[in-house]
Amino acid sequence: MTHSLVDQCLKDLSRAGLRITKQRRAMLEVLADAQNPLSAEETHSELPNATCDLVTVYRSLDQLERIGVLQLGVRENGTKVYCLSHGHDHHHHLTCRACGRTERVDLCMGEELNQVGYSFGFTDLTHVMEVFGTCPDCKDKN
Amino acid sequence: MTHSLVDQCLKDLSRAGLRITKQRRAMLEVLADAQNPLSAEETHSELPNATCDLVTVYRSLDQLERIGVLQLGVRENGTKVYCLSHGHDHHHHLTCRACGRTERVDLCMGEELNQVGYSFGFTDLTHVMEVFGTCPDCKDKN
DNA sequence: ATGAGTGCAAATAGTTTGCAAGCTG
DNA sequence: CAGCTTGCAAACTATTTGCACTCAT
Numbered sequence: 001m002t003h004s005l006v007d008q009c010l011k012d013l014s015r016a017g018l019r020i021t022k023q024r025r026a027m028l029e030v031l032a033d034a035q036n037p038l039s040a041e042e043t044h045s046e047l048p049n050a051t052c053d054l055v056t057v058y059r060s061l062d063q064l065e066r067i068g069v070l071q072l073g074v075r076e077n078g079t080k081v082y083c084l085s086h087g088h089d090h091h092h093h094l095t096c097r098a099c100g101r102t103e104r105v106d107l108c109m110g111e112e113l114n115q116v117g118y119s120f121g122f123t124d125l126t127h128v129m130e131v132f133g134t135c136p137d138c139k140d141k142n
Numbered sequence: 143m144t145h146s147l148v149d150q151c152l153k154d155l156s157r158a159g160l161r162i163t164k165q166r167r168a169m170l171e172v173l174a175d176a177q178n179p180l181s182a183e184e185t186h187s188e189l190p191n192a193t194c195d196l197v198t199v200y201r202s203l204d205q206l207e208r209i210g211v212l213q214l215g216v217r218e219n220g221t222k223v224y225c226l227s228h229g230h231d232h233h234h235h236l237t238c239r240a241c242g243r244t245e246r247v248d249l250c251m252g253e254e255l256n257q258v259g260y261s262f263g264f265t266d267l268t269h270v271m272e273v274f275g276t277c278p279d280c281k282d283k284n
Numbered sequence: 285a286t287g288a289g290t291g292c293a294a295a296t297a298g299t300t301t302g303c304a305a306g307c308t309g
Numbered sequence: 310c311a312g313c314t315t316g317c318a319a320a321c322t323a324t325t326t327g328c329a330c331t332c333a334t
Contacts, residue, residue, distance in 0.1 A: 055326095056290055077299085078220035078222055113273045116236060127272060131258070165314085195315070195317075197300085200299060201315085
């Protein structure tokens with residue numbers, strides 16, 4: 001199926017002066033299908049066989065995040081993860097530190113954080129908010 | 143001067159069954175004096191000459207965070223940083239992505255995040271929240 | 285056709301692990 | 310004096326960089 005979500009992202013890509021390539025389209029498709037934020041490695045491994053090099057994934061994810069098509073997150077170990085943030089679907093995640101399972105969290109205080117940032121004279125504000133815990137299944141396994 | 147803050151942390155250390163060593167005391171002193179969260183590397187370099195190996199810093203920071211003496215944060219590039227979180231002085235930071243300058247942010251929605259976590263059956267909840275931006279000085283320099 | 289984008293190789297940064305020796309409680 | 314801690318060396322994971330070649334616009 002054709003992802004209208006992906007098409008939207010591709011439009012944003014051109015609008016930002018970036019080029020549309022089959023590699024980028026493939027990455028966006030992977031991220032659009034993903035149930036949770038993916039790291040560069042994970043995105044790469046979900047890509048149809050040999051779509052592109054891992055380095056290209058790193059470079060593209062970084063650019064896509066800069067132009068706001070992707071939203072950046074972190075794992076507890078510092079690994080960067082990305083998910084589509086198309087339109088204004090900004091949200092956060094609750095991640096199990098044992099199995100990686102994630103749940104969507106719709107709480108956010110981005111507005112307030114930006115206020116504080118502006119009050120200090122800062123610009124280009126972004127934020128990262130992540131919740132980590134042990135999910136019921138992993139708790140039992142223990 | 144003697145840091146009552148450090149003494150408090152050391153007490154928490156023993157209470158948690160960890161041992162008090164000169165290395166750990168030195169690290170806590172560095173963190174108590176720091177104006178902003180420090181990475182393992184930075185903490186190590188602030189230590190009085192040859193206090194201990196960098197590996198020891200990594201191991202100790204990790205343990206101190208687990209028992210709640212330190213609060214974990216991340217830089218935009220994924221580097222882990224730590225600051226004292228003694229008592230209940232939980233707070234967050236606004237960091238300039240160009241020069242690293244940080245400002246304290248007292249906003250936090252830990253309570254609400256924990257609620258959501260519990261509602262999913264998750265336990266041992268923690269969270270990370272970081273604001274990144276460009277500070278006035280770095281903006282001008284550009 | 286021109287410069288953004290890509291692949292490949294190699295370098296970095298940050299962090300973890302194994303093991304023997306040292307020090308704390 | 311038992312076992313937590315540390316030091317040193319080495320392995321690892323995540324990410325970045327340089328350069329020549331390719332492709333989107």
